[in-house]
Amino acid sequence: MADFKKEGNIDINQWRLFRNMFVAKFNTADADKNLFLSPAEFVTSMADIPVLTKTLADPIQQAQLLNDVSGRPDKEAATINFFEWMFIRQCAVAWSVGSGM
Numbered sequence: 575m576a577d578f579k580k581e582g583n584i585d586i587n588q589w590r591l592f593r594n595m596f597v598a599k600f601n602t603a604d605a606d607k608n609l610f611l612s613p614a615e616f617v618t619s620m621a622d623i624p625v626l627t628k629t630l631a632d633p634i635q636q637a638q639l640l641n642d643v644s645g646r647p648d649k650e651a652a653t654i655n656f657f658e659w660m661f662i663r664q665c666a667v668a669w670s671v672g673s674g675m
């Protein structure tokens with residue numbers, strides 16, 4: 575994903591774009607710095623993704639989204655790690671771009 579020029583490696587500018595788009599966004603949203611995102615932290619991390627606005631505003635749909643990705647249905651375990659968050663974020667960004675939002 576970071577190698578958007580398809581050169582087989584990434585330069586420092588590509589790394590910084592990737593870092594700003596994903597790593598920094600995750601770290602900023604992780605308010606308690608435990609390297610997991612709670613449902614509230616997750617909502618913060620996705621606030622700039624237009625296609626998820628309605629889903630995240632509905633607590634039931636939000637819980638279903640987190641459960642679908644994490645596979646952990648109970649509320650206490652409804653935190654997601656960076657890998658799980660990356661999957662959602664990549665899909666949401668691609669979905670937004672694809673839908674012209």
Ligand SMILES: [Ca+2]
Pocket residue numbers: 604605606607608609610611612615
């Ligand atoms: Ca956290």
